[in-house]
Amino acid sequence: MSLTRNQVIEIRELGEICESESNRFRIVEVIPGGMGICLKIRNEASGNDYALKTIRTALVEESRIWTMFVEEIKTWLTLSACDGVVEAHCVVKINELPYVCAEWLSGGNLRALMTESDIDSFYENTIRIVRSLEWANTHHHIIHRDIKPENILLNGEGLAFITDWGIARPIAKDSSEINSSAVKDRSTLRPELTEAGEFLGTILYASPEQIMGLKSIDHRSDIYSLGCVLYEWEMGCPPFIGATAEEIAYKHLNEKVPRIRGILHRSNFGAENVIAKCLEKDRNKRFQDYASFANALLDASQKRDARFSVYVPGIRSAASPIGEGGFRKRIRSGELTKISSQDGRYFVAEFDDLKPYIREADALMAVWNEKLRRSVFISLQSCDQLLRPLIGSD
Template sequence: MIEYFYPNQELILPELAGHLDIGSDKFIVVQRFDGGMGTCYRIVDAQGTSYALKVIHSDLLLDEKSIYRYNEELKLWLTFSACDGVAEAKSIIKINEIPCVVSSWMENGDMSTLITDMNPRTFYTSMDRIITALKWVYDNYKVIHRDLKPGNILIDKDNKAYVADWGLAKLISASEQGKKNDSRELAGITPYLTQQGTFVGTVLYASPEQLLGLPNIDFRSDIYSLGCIMYQWETGKPPFVAKTIQEIASGHLYTKPSKIG
């Protein structure tokens, strides 16, 4: 996999400076974080303000389905940024003809490193924001997330939580809803390309219907994942932990989680 940028590298990004309405087009690369489909870089402008710059992994650039998924995520992310509980995508720019998304930088990282130390008020306030954001997205666009986990819940400097990473999001079709889809149109966004029987998501937080690759998955799958996150906060670990993915999946499908009390 090719490295796009390096720590302390200076980037000249006039398009981004224009979108952000700032005087200087110079940005410095500070940190790098690898994700499932893309790499995230922390970049800083001349005033010291940090942003997150996300770009698809270089080894996926020639994979048609991966490029499609990445472009769909960018469109979804921009659309849903209108919601206060969704991590804001500020701009989509091209660097060397590769589409990149620039978003707000979250000073406190994600919930994965904080969840065991969060007090009840902070945790349940965060969950309320996340649930409200997911409901807003579903009510307006009939889209579910399908990869809810602590690592995809970002926390800003004021400890406010935001939903991030829409790479596995799915548009629920009218037939899957069982009624006419009267939601607002999402220009250019089509149902996520997966084949029946294919698992997508993160196994520690995945619903049984995700694990089985069922075609009629709906918002209840996200509710299940939220339940797994809440269970982890209460107990210190997800409801099913094992040595192999198959054992974890089996737990979700056939085993009741240990009682919290």
């Protein structure tokens, strides 16, 4: 049964996380997407808004799409530890479907800022995005692969947060599912769309190596895509446009990027050299790491006397990478204290050490993926076994 506008649903897990007096949430808005559905919900006690995201019911039986959704849940919950990523609070099961409960950002997406020429906002948010991508890459070896304005959301203060990790991948994984024949778009009206079964990534912002289907895609692909976004922010349109995805793909691979020029040949933000380096077709000529990218932005901002707070990634809370057996690894490495009871069971001495793994187990139970659940040492039953000795001890 589909959820509808004005319907009231009870979400105990989210109510507890947001420390509300009520677990009841009213559906304020239903926002359909290509492969999923996003619901804006409002807590009846606090009035605070949250987001619920799930896969379309019709696609649940599509093995490839379902796998992508499960991978997004795992990645999103893991990366939510960084305060530059839209925070996913928990995963719950509603009507037999898993829903990700996340914060609701009221500022819309990056396009809300891209019509303005606010130099302070340009540099502050670009550096936020760069350093958040760097955090994901450094700590979890994740690349996003679909950087575009719609996947960068804004809070009420106009600060940027990265979202939509649906096709994000660890660097070591094979990217061969993206190939040159996959850029065909049956519609010439909306070449910016990413459709199920078609090109994974949005062609207006896709790197040459994504288009060519290279297996060794790394963070420099995201740097190219962000360069396309910054170009559009500066010029009002992406660097390459066309009537079809094939035409745009050809330009990404073969044509020079049009020069950035403003009134009297002066650009809005003074970042044209930075953007040009991002958009090098040869990835070895782009910024080779995020630190040099961020430093180049800081240098350019100083030349234009931009004033803003320089973002440094912060950690919201401890998180366990979903489905990777982190609990078992930490016990084996000796990082967690373990005490043997009379019946041979082990339990964690500090409850805070256990909390990330309880959250992980809850998420996997909501998704109900047996392969993933078997890869995790802790289950809800073992949580109970671990906690009982604790509860009974002083």
